[in-house]
Amino acid sequence: MQGWLGIHSNSINSITDFDGVGVLGAVSPICSYAEGWTNVSSLALSGDELAVCADGVLHVFVPSQGVTRIVKGSDCLPISSQAVNVSWSGKDVLFCEEHSVKLFESGAVAVIADHSKGDSDGSQSHSKLCQPIGICVEFDRNICVTDSGSGAVKLINRPMTGIAEFL
Numbered sequence: 001m002q003g004w005l006g007i008h009s010n011s012i013n014s015i016t017d018f019d020g021v022g023v024l025g026a027v028s029p030i031c032s033y034a035e036g037w038t039n040v041s042s043l044a045l046s047g048d049e050l051a052v053c054a055d056g057v058l059h060v061f062v063p064s065q066g067v068t069r070i071v072k073g074s075d076c077l078p079i080s081s082q083a084v085n086v087s088w089s090g091k092d093v094l095f096c097e098e099h100s101v102k103l104f105e106s107g108a109v110a111v112i113a114d115h116s117k118g119d120s121d122g123s124q125s126h127s128k129l130c131q132p133i134g135i136c137v138e139f140d141r142n143i144c145v146t147d148s149g150s151g152a153v154k155l156i157n158r159p160m161t162g163i164a165e166f167l
Contacts, residue, residue: 012043012050012061031061031068046088053086058095058104074107087135087143094143096132101145101156112143113156129154 016025030050042053050061051071057078058071071093073079082097092105094112101113113129130149137143143156 010037012052030063031066042083042085044087046091049088051086051088051093053083053095056080056082056084056097058083058086058093060093071104073104073109079104079109084133085135087137089137089143094135094137096135096145099129099132101129101132101135101143113145113154 012030014028014030016028037054039056040052040054042051044051048062048064050063052059052061052068058080059068060071061068070078071080079093080095080097080102083095085096087094089103092103094101094103096102100111103110103112113132129145129147131147132145132154133148134146135143141157145154145156146152147154
């Protein structure tokens with residue numbers, strides 16, 4: 001396996017070769033993160049940008065520029081203070097928090113799946129999530145969400161008007 005990312009002592013590293021048991025190649029630091037970050041819960045790499053979910057706040061690191069920025073909305077405030085996981089959907093940032101899955105695109109946050117706490121299928125305005133903690137995107141179209149509160153995996157079809165269904 002190549003290009004594995006890991007977190008160790010306030011730095012995010014790239015490992016060139018990893019056989020599932022041990023490190024075979026060189027460990028190269030990608031970036032360091034602030035001492036104040038006590039809980040880095042998720043990473044997602046897209047091209048030259050690394051999205052990091054730390055202490056509920058979403059950050060984007062651009063290695064070529066050596067800059068880390070907090071993802072902010074049009075009101076200049078962080079888009080989340082309770083995010084637990086992050087993923088990329090094209091150039092947009094997708095994240096889980098509390099009972100919802102949200103997408104940050106074009107400076108605004110759109111709710112993809114959220115209504116209230118629960119575990120029912122349905123449209124974006126009627127689906128319910130207990131505690132979404134994991135998220136991944138397939139071909140920038142289908143979104144899979146692990147819901148630890150209900151013990152289920154939910155598939156959300158895009159476009160945003162798609163239906164959320166338990167697998």
